[in-house]
Amino acid sequence: MNTRIHLTNAFTVITLLSLNTHNAFAGGTEKSRYSSNTPASHNHGAHDHSSHHSSAHTSAHSGADAPIGVMGDHMHGAGEWMFSLRQIKMEMSGNKIGSNNASDTEILSIANTNAIMPPNLRVVPQHMEMDMTMLGVMYAPNADLTFMAMTGYVQKTMRLTTYNMMGMRIGNFETESEGFGDTTISALFRGQMTATSQIHYALGLSLPTGDIEEQDTVLTPMNTRIAARLPYAMQTGSGSYDFKPAITFNKHFENYSFGGQISAVVRLNDNESDYRLGDIFTVQSWISKGISPTVSASLRLKGTSEEKIDGRDTLIDKPIQSADPNFYGGQRLNLGIGLNLAPKSGPLAQKRLDFELVGPIYEKLNGPQMSQDWSLIIGFKTGF
Numbered sequence: 001m002n003t004r005i006h007l008t009n010a011f012t013v014i015t016l017l018s019l020n021t022h023n024a025f026a027g028g029t030e031k032s033r034y035s036s037n038t039p040a041s042h043n044h045g046a047h048d049h050s051s052h053h054s055s056a057h058t059s060a061h062s063g064a065d066a067p068i069g070v071m072g073d074h075m076h077g078a079g080e081w082m083f084s085l086r087q088i089k090m091e092m093s094g095n096k097i098g099s100n101n102a103s104d105t106e107i108l109s110i111a112n113t114n115a116i117m118p119p120n121l122r123v124v125p126q127h128m129e130m131d132m133t134m135l136g137v138m139y140a141p142n143a144d145l146t147f148m149a150m151t152g153y154v155q156k157t158m159r160l161t162t163y164n165m166m167g168m169r170i171g172n173f174e175t176e177s178e179g180f181g182d183t184t185i186s187a188l189f190r191g192q193m194t195a196t197s198q199i200h201y202a203l204g205l206s207l208p209t210g211d212i213e214e215q216d217t218v219l220t221p222m223n224t225r226i227a228a229r230l231p232y233a234m235q236t237g238s239g240s241y242d243f244k245p246a247i248t249f250n251k252h253f254e255n256y257s258f259g260g261q262i263s264a265v266v267r268l269n270d271n272e273s274d275y276r277l278g279d280i281f282t283v284q285s286w287i288s289k290g291i292s293p294t295v296s297a298s299l300r301l302k303g304t305s306e307e308k309i310d311g312r313d314t315l316i317d318k319p320i321q322s323a324d325p326n327f328y329g330g331q332r333l334n335l336g337i338g339l340n341l342a343p344k345s346g347p348l349a350q351k352r353l354d355f356e357l358v359g360p361i362y363e364k365l366n367g368p369q370m371s372q373d374w375s376l377i378i379g380f381k382t383g384f
């Protein structure tokens, strides 16, 4: 609850900031600097994007950048390196079946297929928090090829309620997992480009560096506490090699830019616990507008379709929805509101500090499944 309020506050602050920044930059020395720089930076911008030496994150115009939540949105010029750090905080609360909210009582009447007993689900997830720290490196050996590697550290906490056989509430408990997530290595290939637009193609491979055997203590319907392997959603990795292709389109106008990306995650093999997570298909597009020489704001719409889990880990057998491979996947539509800062001077000169709030505007889940709340992404990028 508290964190939700924090997120709401952060959202308000960012909205106010983005509404006020234009005015803030409209006065005094900032204004004259902006005016005198405008023709130069436009020339620079046109030059940047028509040549093969563009680098979105270090270039002078922040209006040209995709929201921080988009991975592999840009390529680099020959010989360029980039380092990025993202902190992602995501929360989920409550449950849905399809696009309708599901109460605990409804969930308790659903058959438990994870073990012979008990006949119905008996443990209901209430709240989940995920904190991810993601580290990325990009390097372009030449103008038509950029390599990208990304890995992360994941912390997950879930709060749940256990009911006994009669449907009486026994109590709440919390499970936690943490560790390294999976690691993606990709190659980005430059496609068609004009003076203001470009397309690039990505071929990525996700390596199973995350864990699929995390366990913790759970409260059972018999009112005992035992150690158990945590459900699929609480593991830090997929356990499989995943193919991650993407096509990205970027178009730059004088003071704003537009982009789109189609991407997929295709699981290539069953993991060591005899299952594979569902394939994911994503379509997203964004628009970002410069509101000062150093600040841009963005809006993003992202549609995701994810399949159910195929197979089953026989050690994940508790009477809870998240232990059932059928209660995974579905369709989601998310809205992202972002702010990109690219200071020209000071300690952050030529670095990038980006924020994005991402919230669900539509969910149709193979449920019962937990529903997303707003999440916050903070990112830092620098060339070297």
Ligand SMILES: [Cu+2]
Binding pocket: 057, 074, 075, 076, 082, 138
């Ligand atoms: Cu980069």
